[in-house]
Amino acid sequence: MPKGEGKLVAQNRKARHDYSIVEAIEAGIVLQGTEIKSIRNARINLKDGYAKIQNGEIFLHNVHISPYEQGNQFNHDPLRVRKLLMRKKQINKLLAETKTSGYTLIPLKVYIKDGFAKVLIGLAKGKKNYDKREDLKRKDMKRQMDRDLRER
Template identity: 50%
Template sequence: MSSKAGKAKKAKGGGTGTVVNNRRAFHDYHVMETYTAGIVLTGTEIKSIRAGKMSINEGFAKIENNEVFLYGSQIAPYEQGNIHNHAQNRTRKLLLSKREIKQMQAKVQEKGLTLIPLKVFFKGPWVKVELGVCQGKKLHDKRDTLKAKDAKRQIDRALKERS
């Protein structure tokens, strides 16, 4: 009986939640739509991601031959890895349905949008990437966003002081 209880606990606590957020993407881009994709990884990459050693700040995705690939993401080499450790900046394949890939391809080609990874998270034992179909912001848009954030922060402070 104790082995069943141990398995249940392991399954419950088995890596849920966000590992990496790309906060810069929300500053530099307007996010039009989001998609959730699986990612093809090796064993040492999974262990490094569980340790939180991943960066997607300079990452982007491209559609090539009806497949989606993630470029520019960095997963640090696993510290206890051996000679078969993974390359830090390799291209990684993303797993999406054909319908989703066709929708993304149409949007990227027509409107000049780009695919940016917004966050990496665990869904059960699987690592998922949230891709955003994004359009670049102009400098004045970034300034407007910062002004709106500051105004909201000041309003929240004023309301907090009153109560």
């Protein structure tokens, strides 16, 4: 995460398993009503989320923010599309990357920084099954080596 990070609220653990992350960029989220209260209570799920660039703006899709318990009529749609706040230059760079080389944008983490909800968007390329197996083998070998060193 960027320097001076805040309180981690949610993390997409499956992202690093399914994708190779090339770059990570911080963005703000445009929220409505009681969404920030739900996020502060860690009632957010990034599992199936992705970001999409449309008309020069970037939007977050399939991110579930649960309705706030005390919100009654002021609650929101849990799966609504949310706009992300980024500079135009960053959006254009991401647009060029995603159009040319088969990359996708996925949310990696959501955290509270200086009272504002921020999302860490990863520029990612999907892994093949053999890549995932190779990573698991590498992790197991490293874990075994660490275990052997500790036993000495």
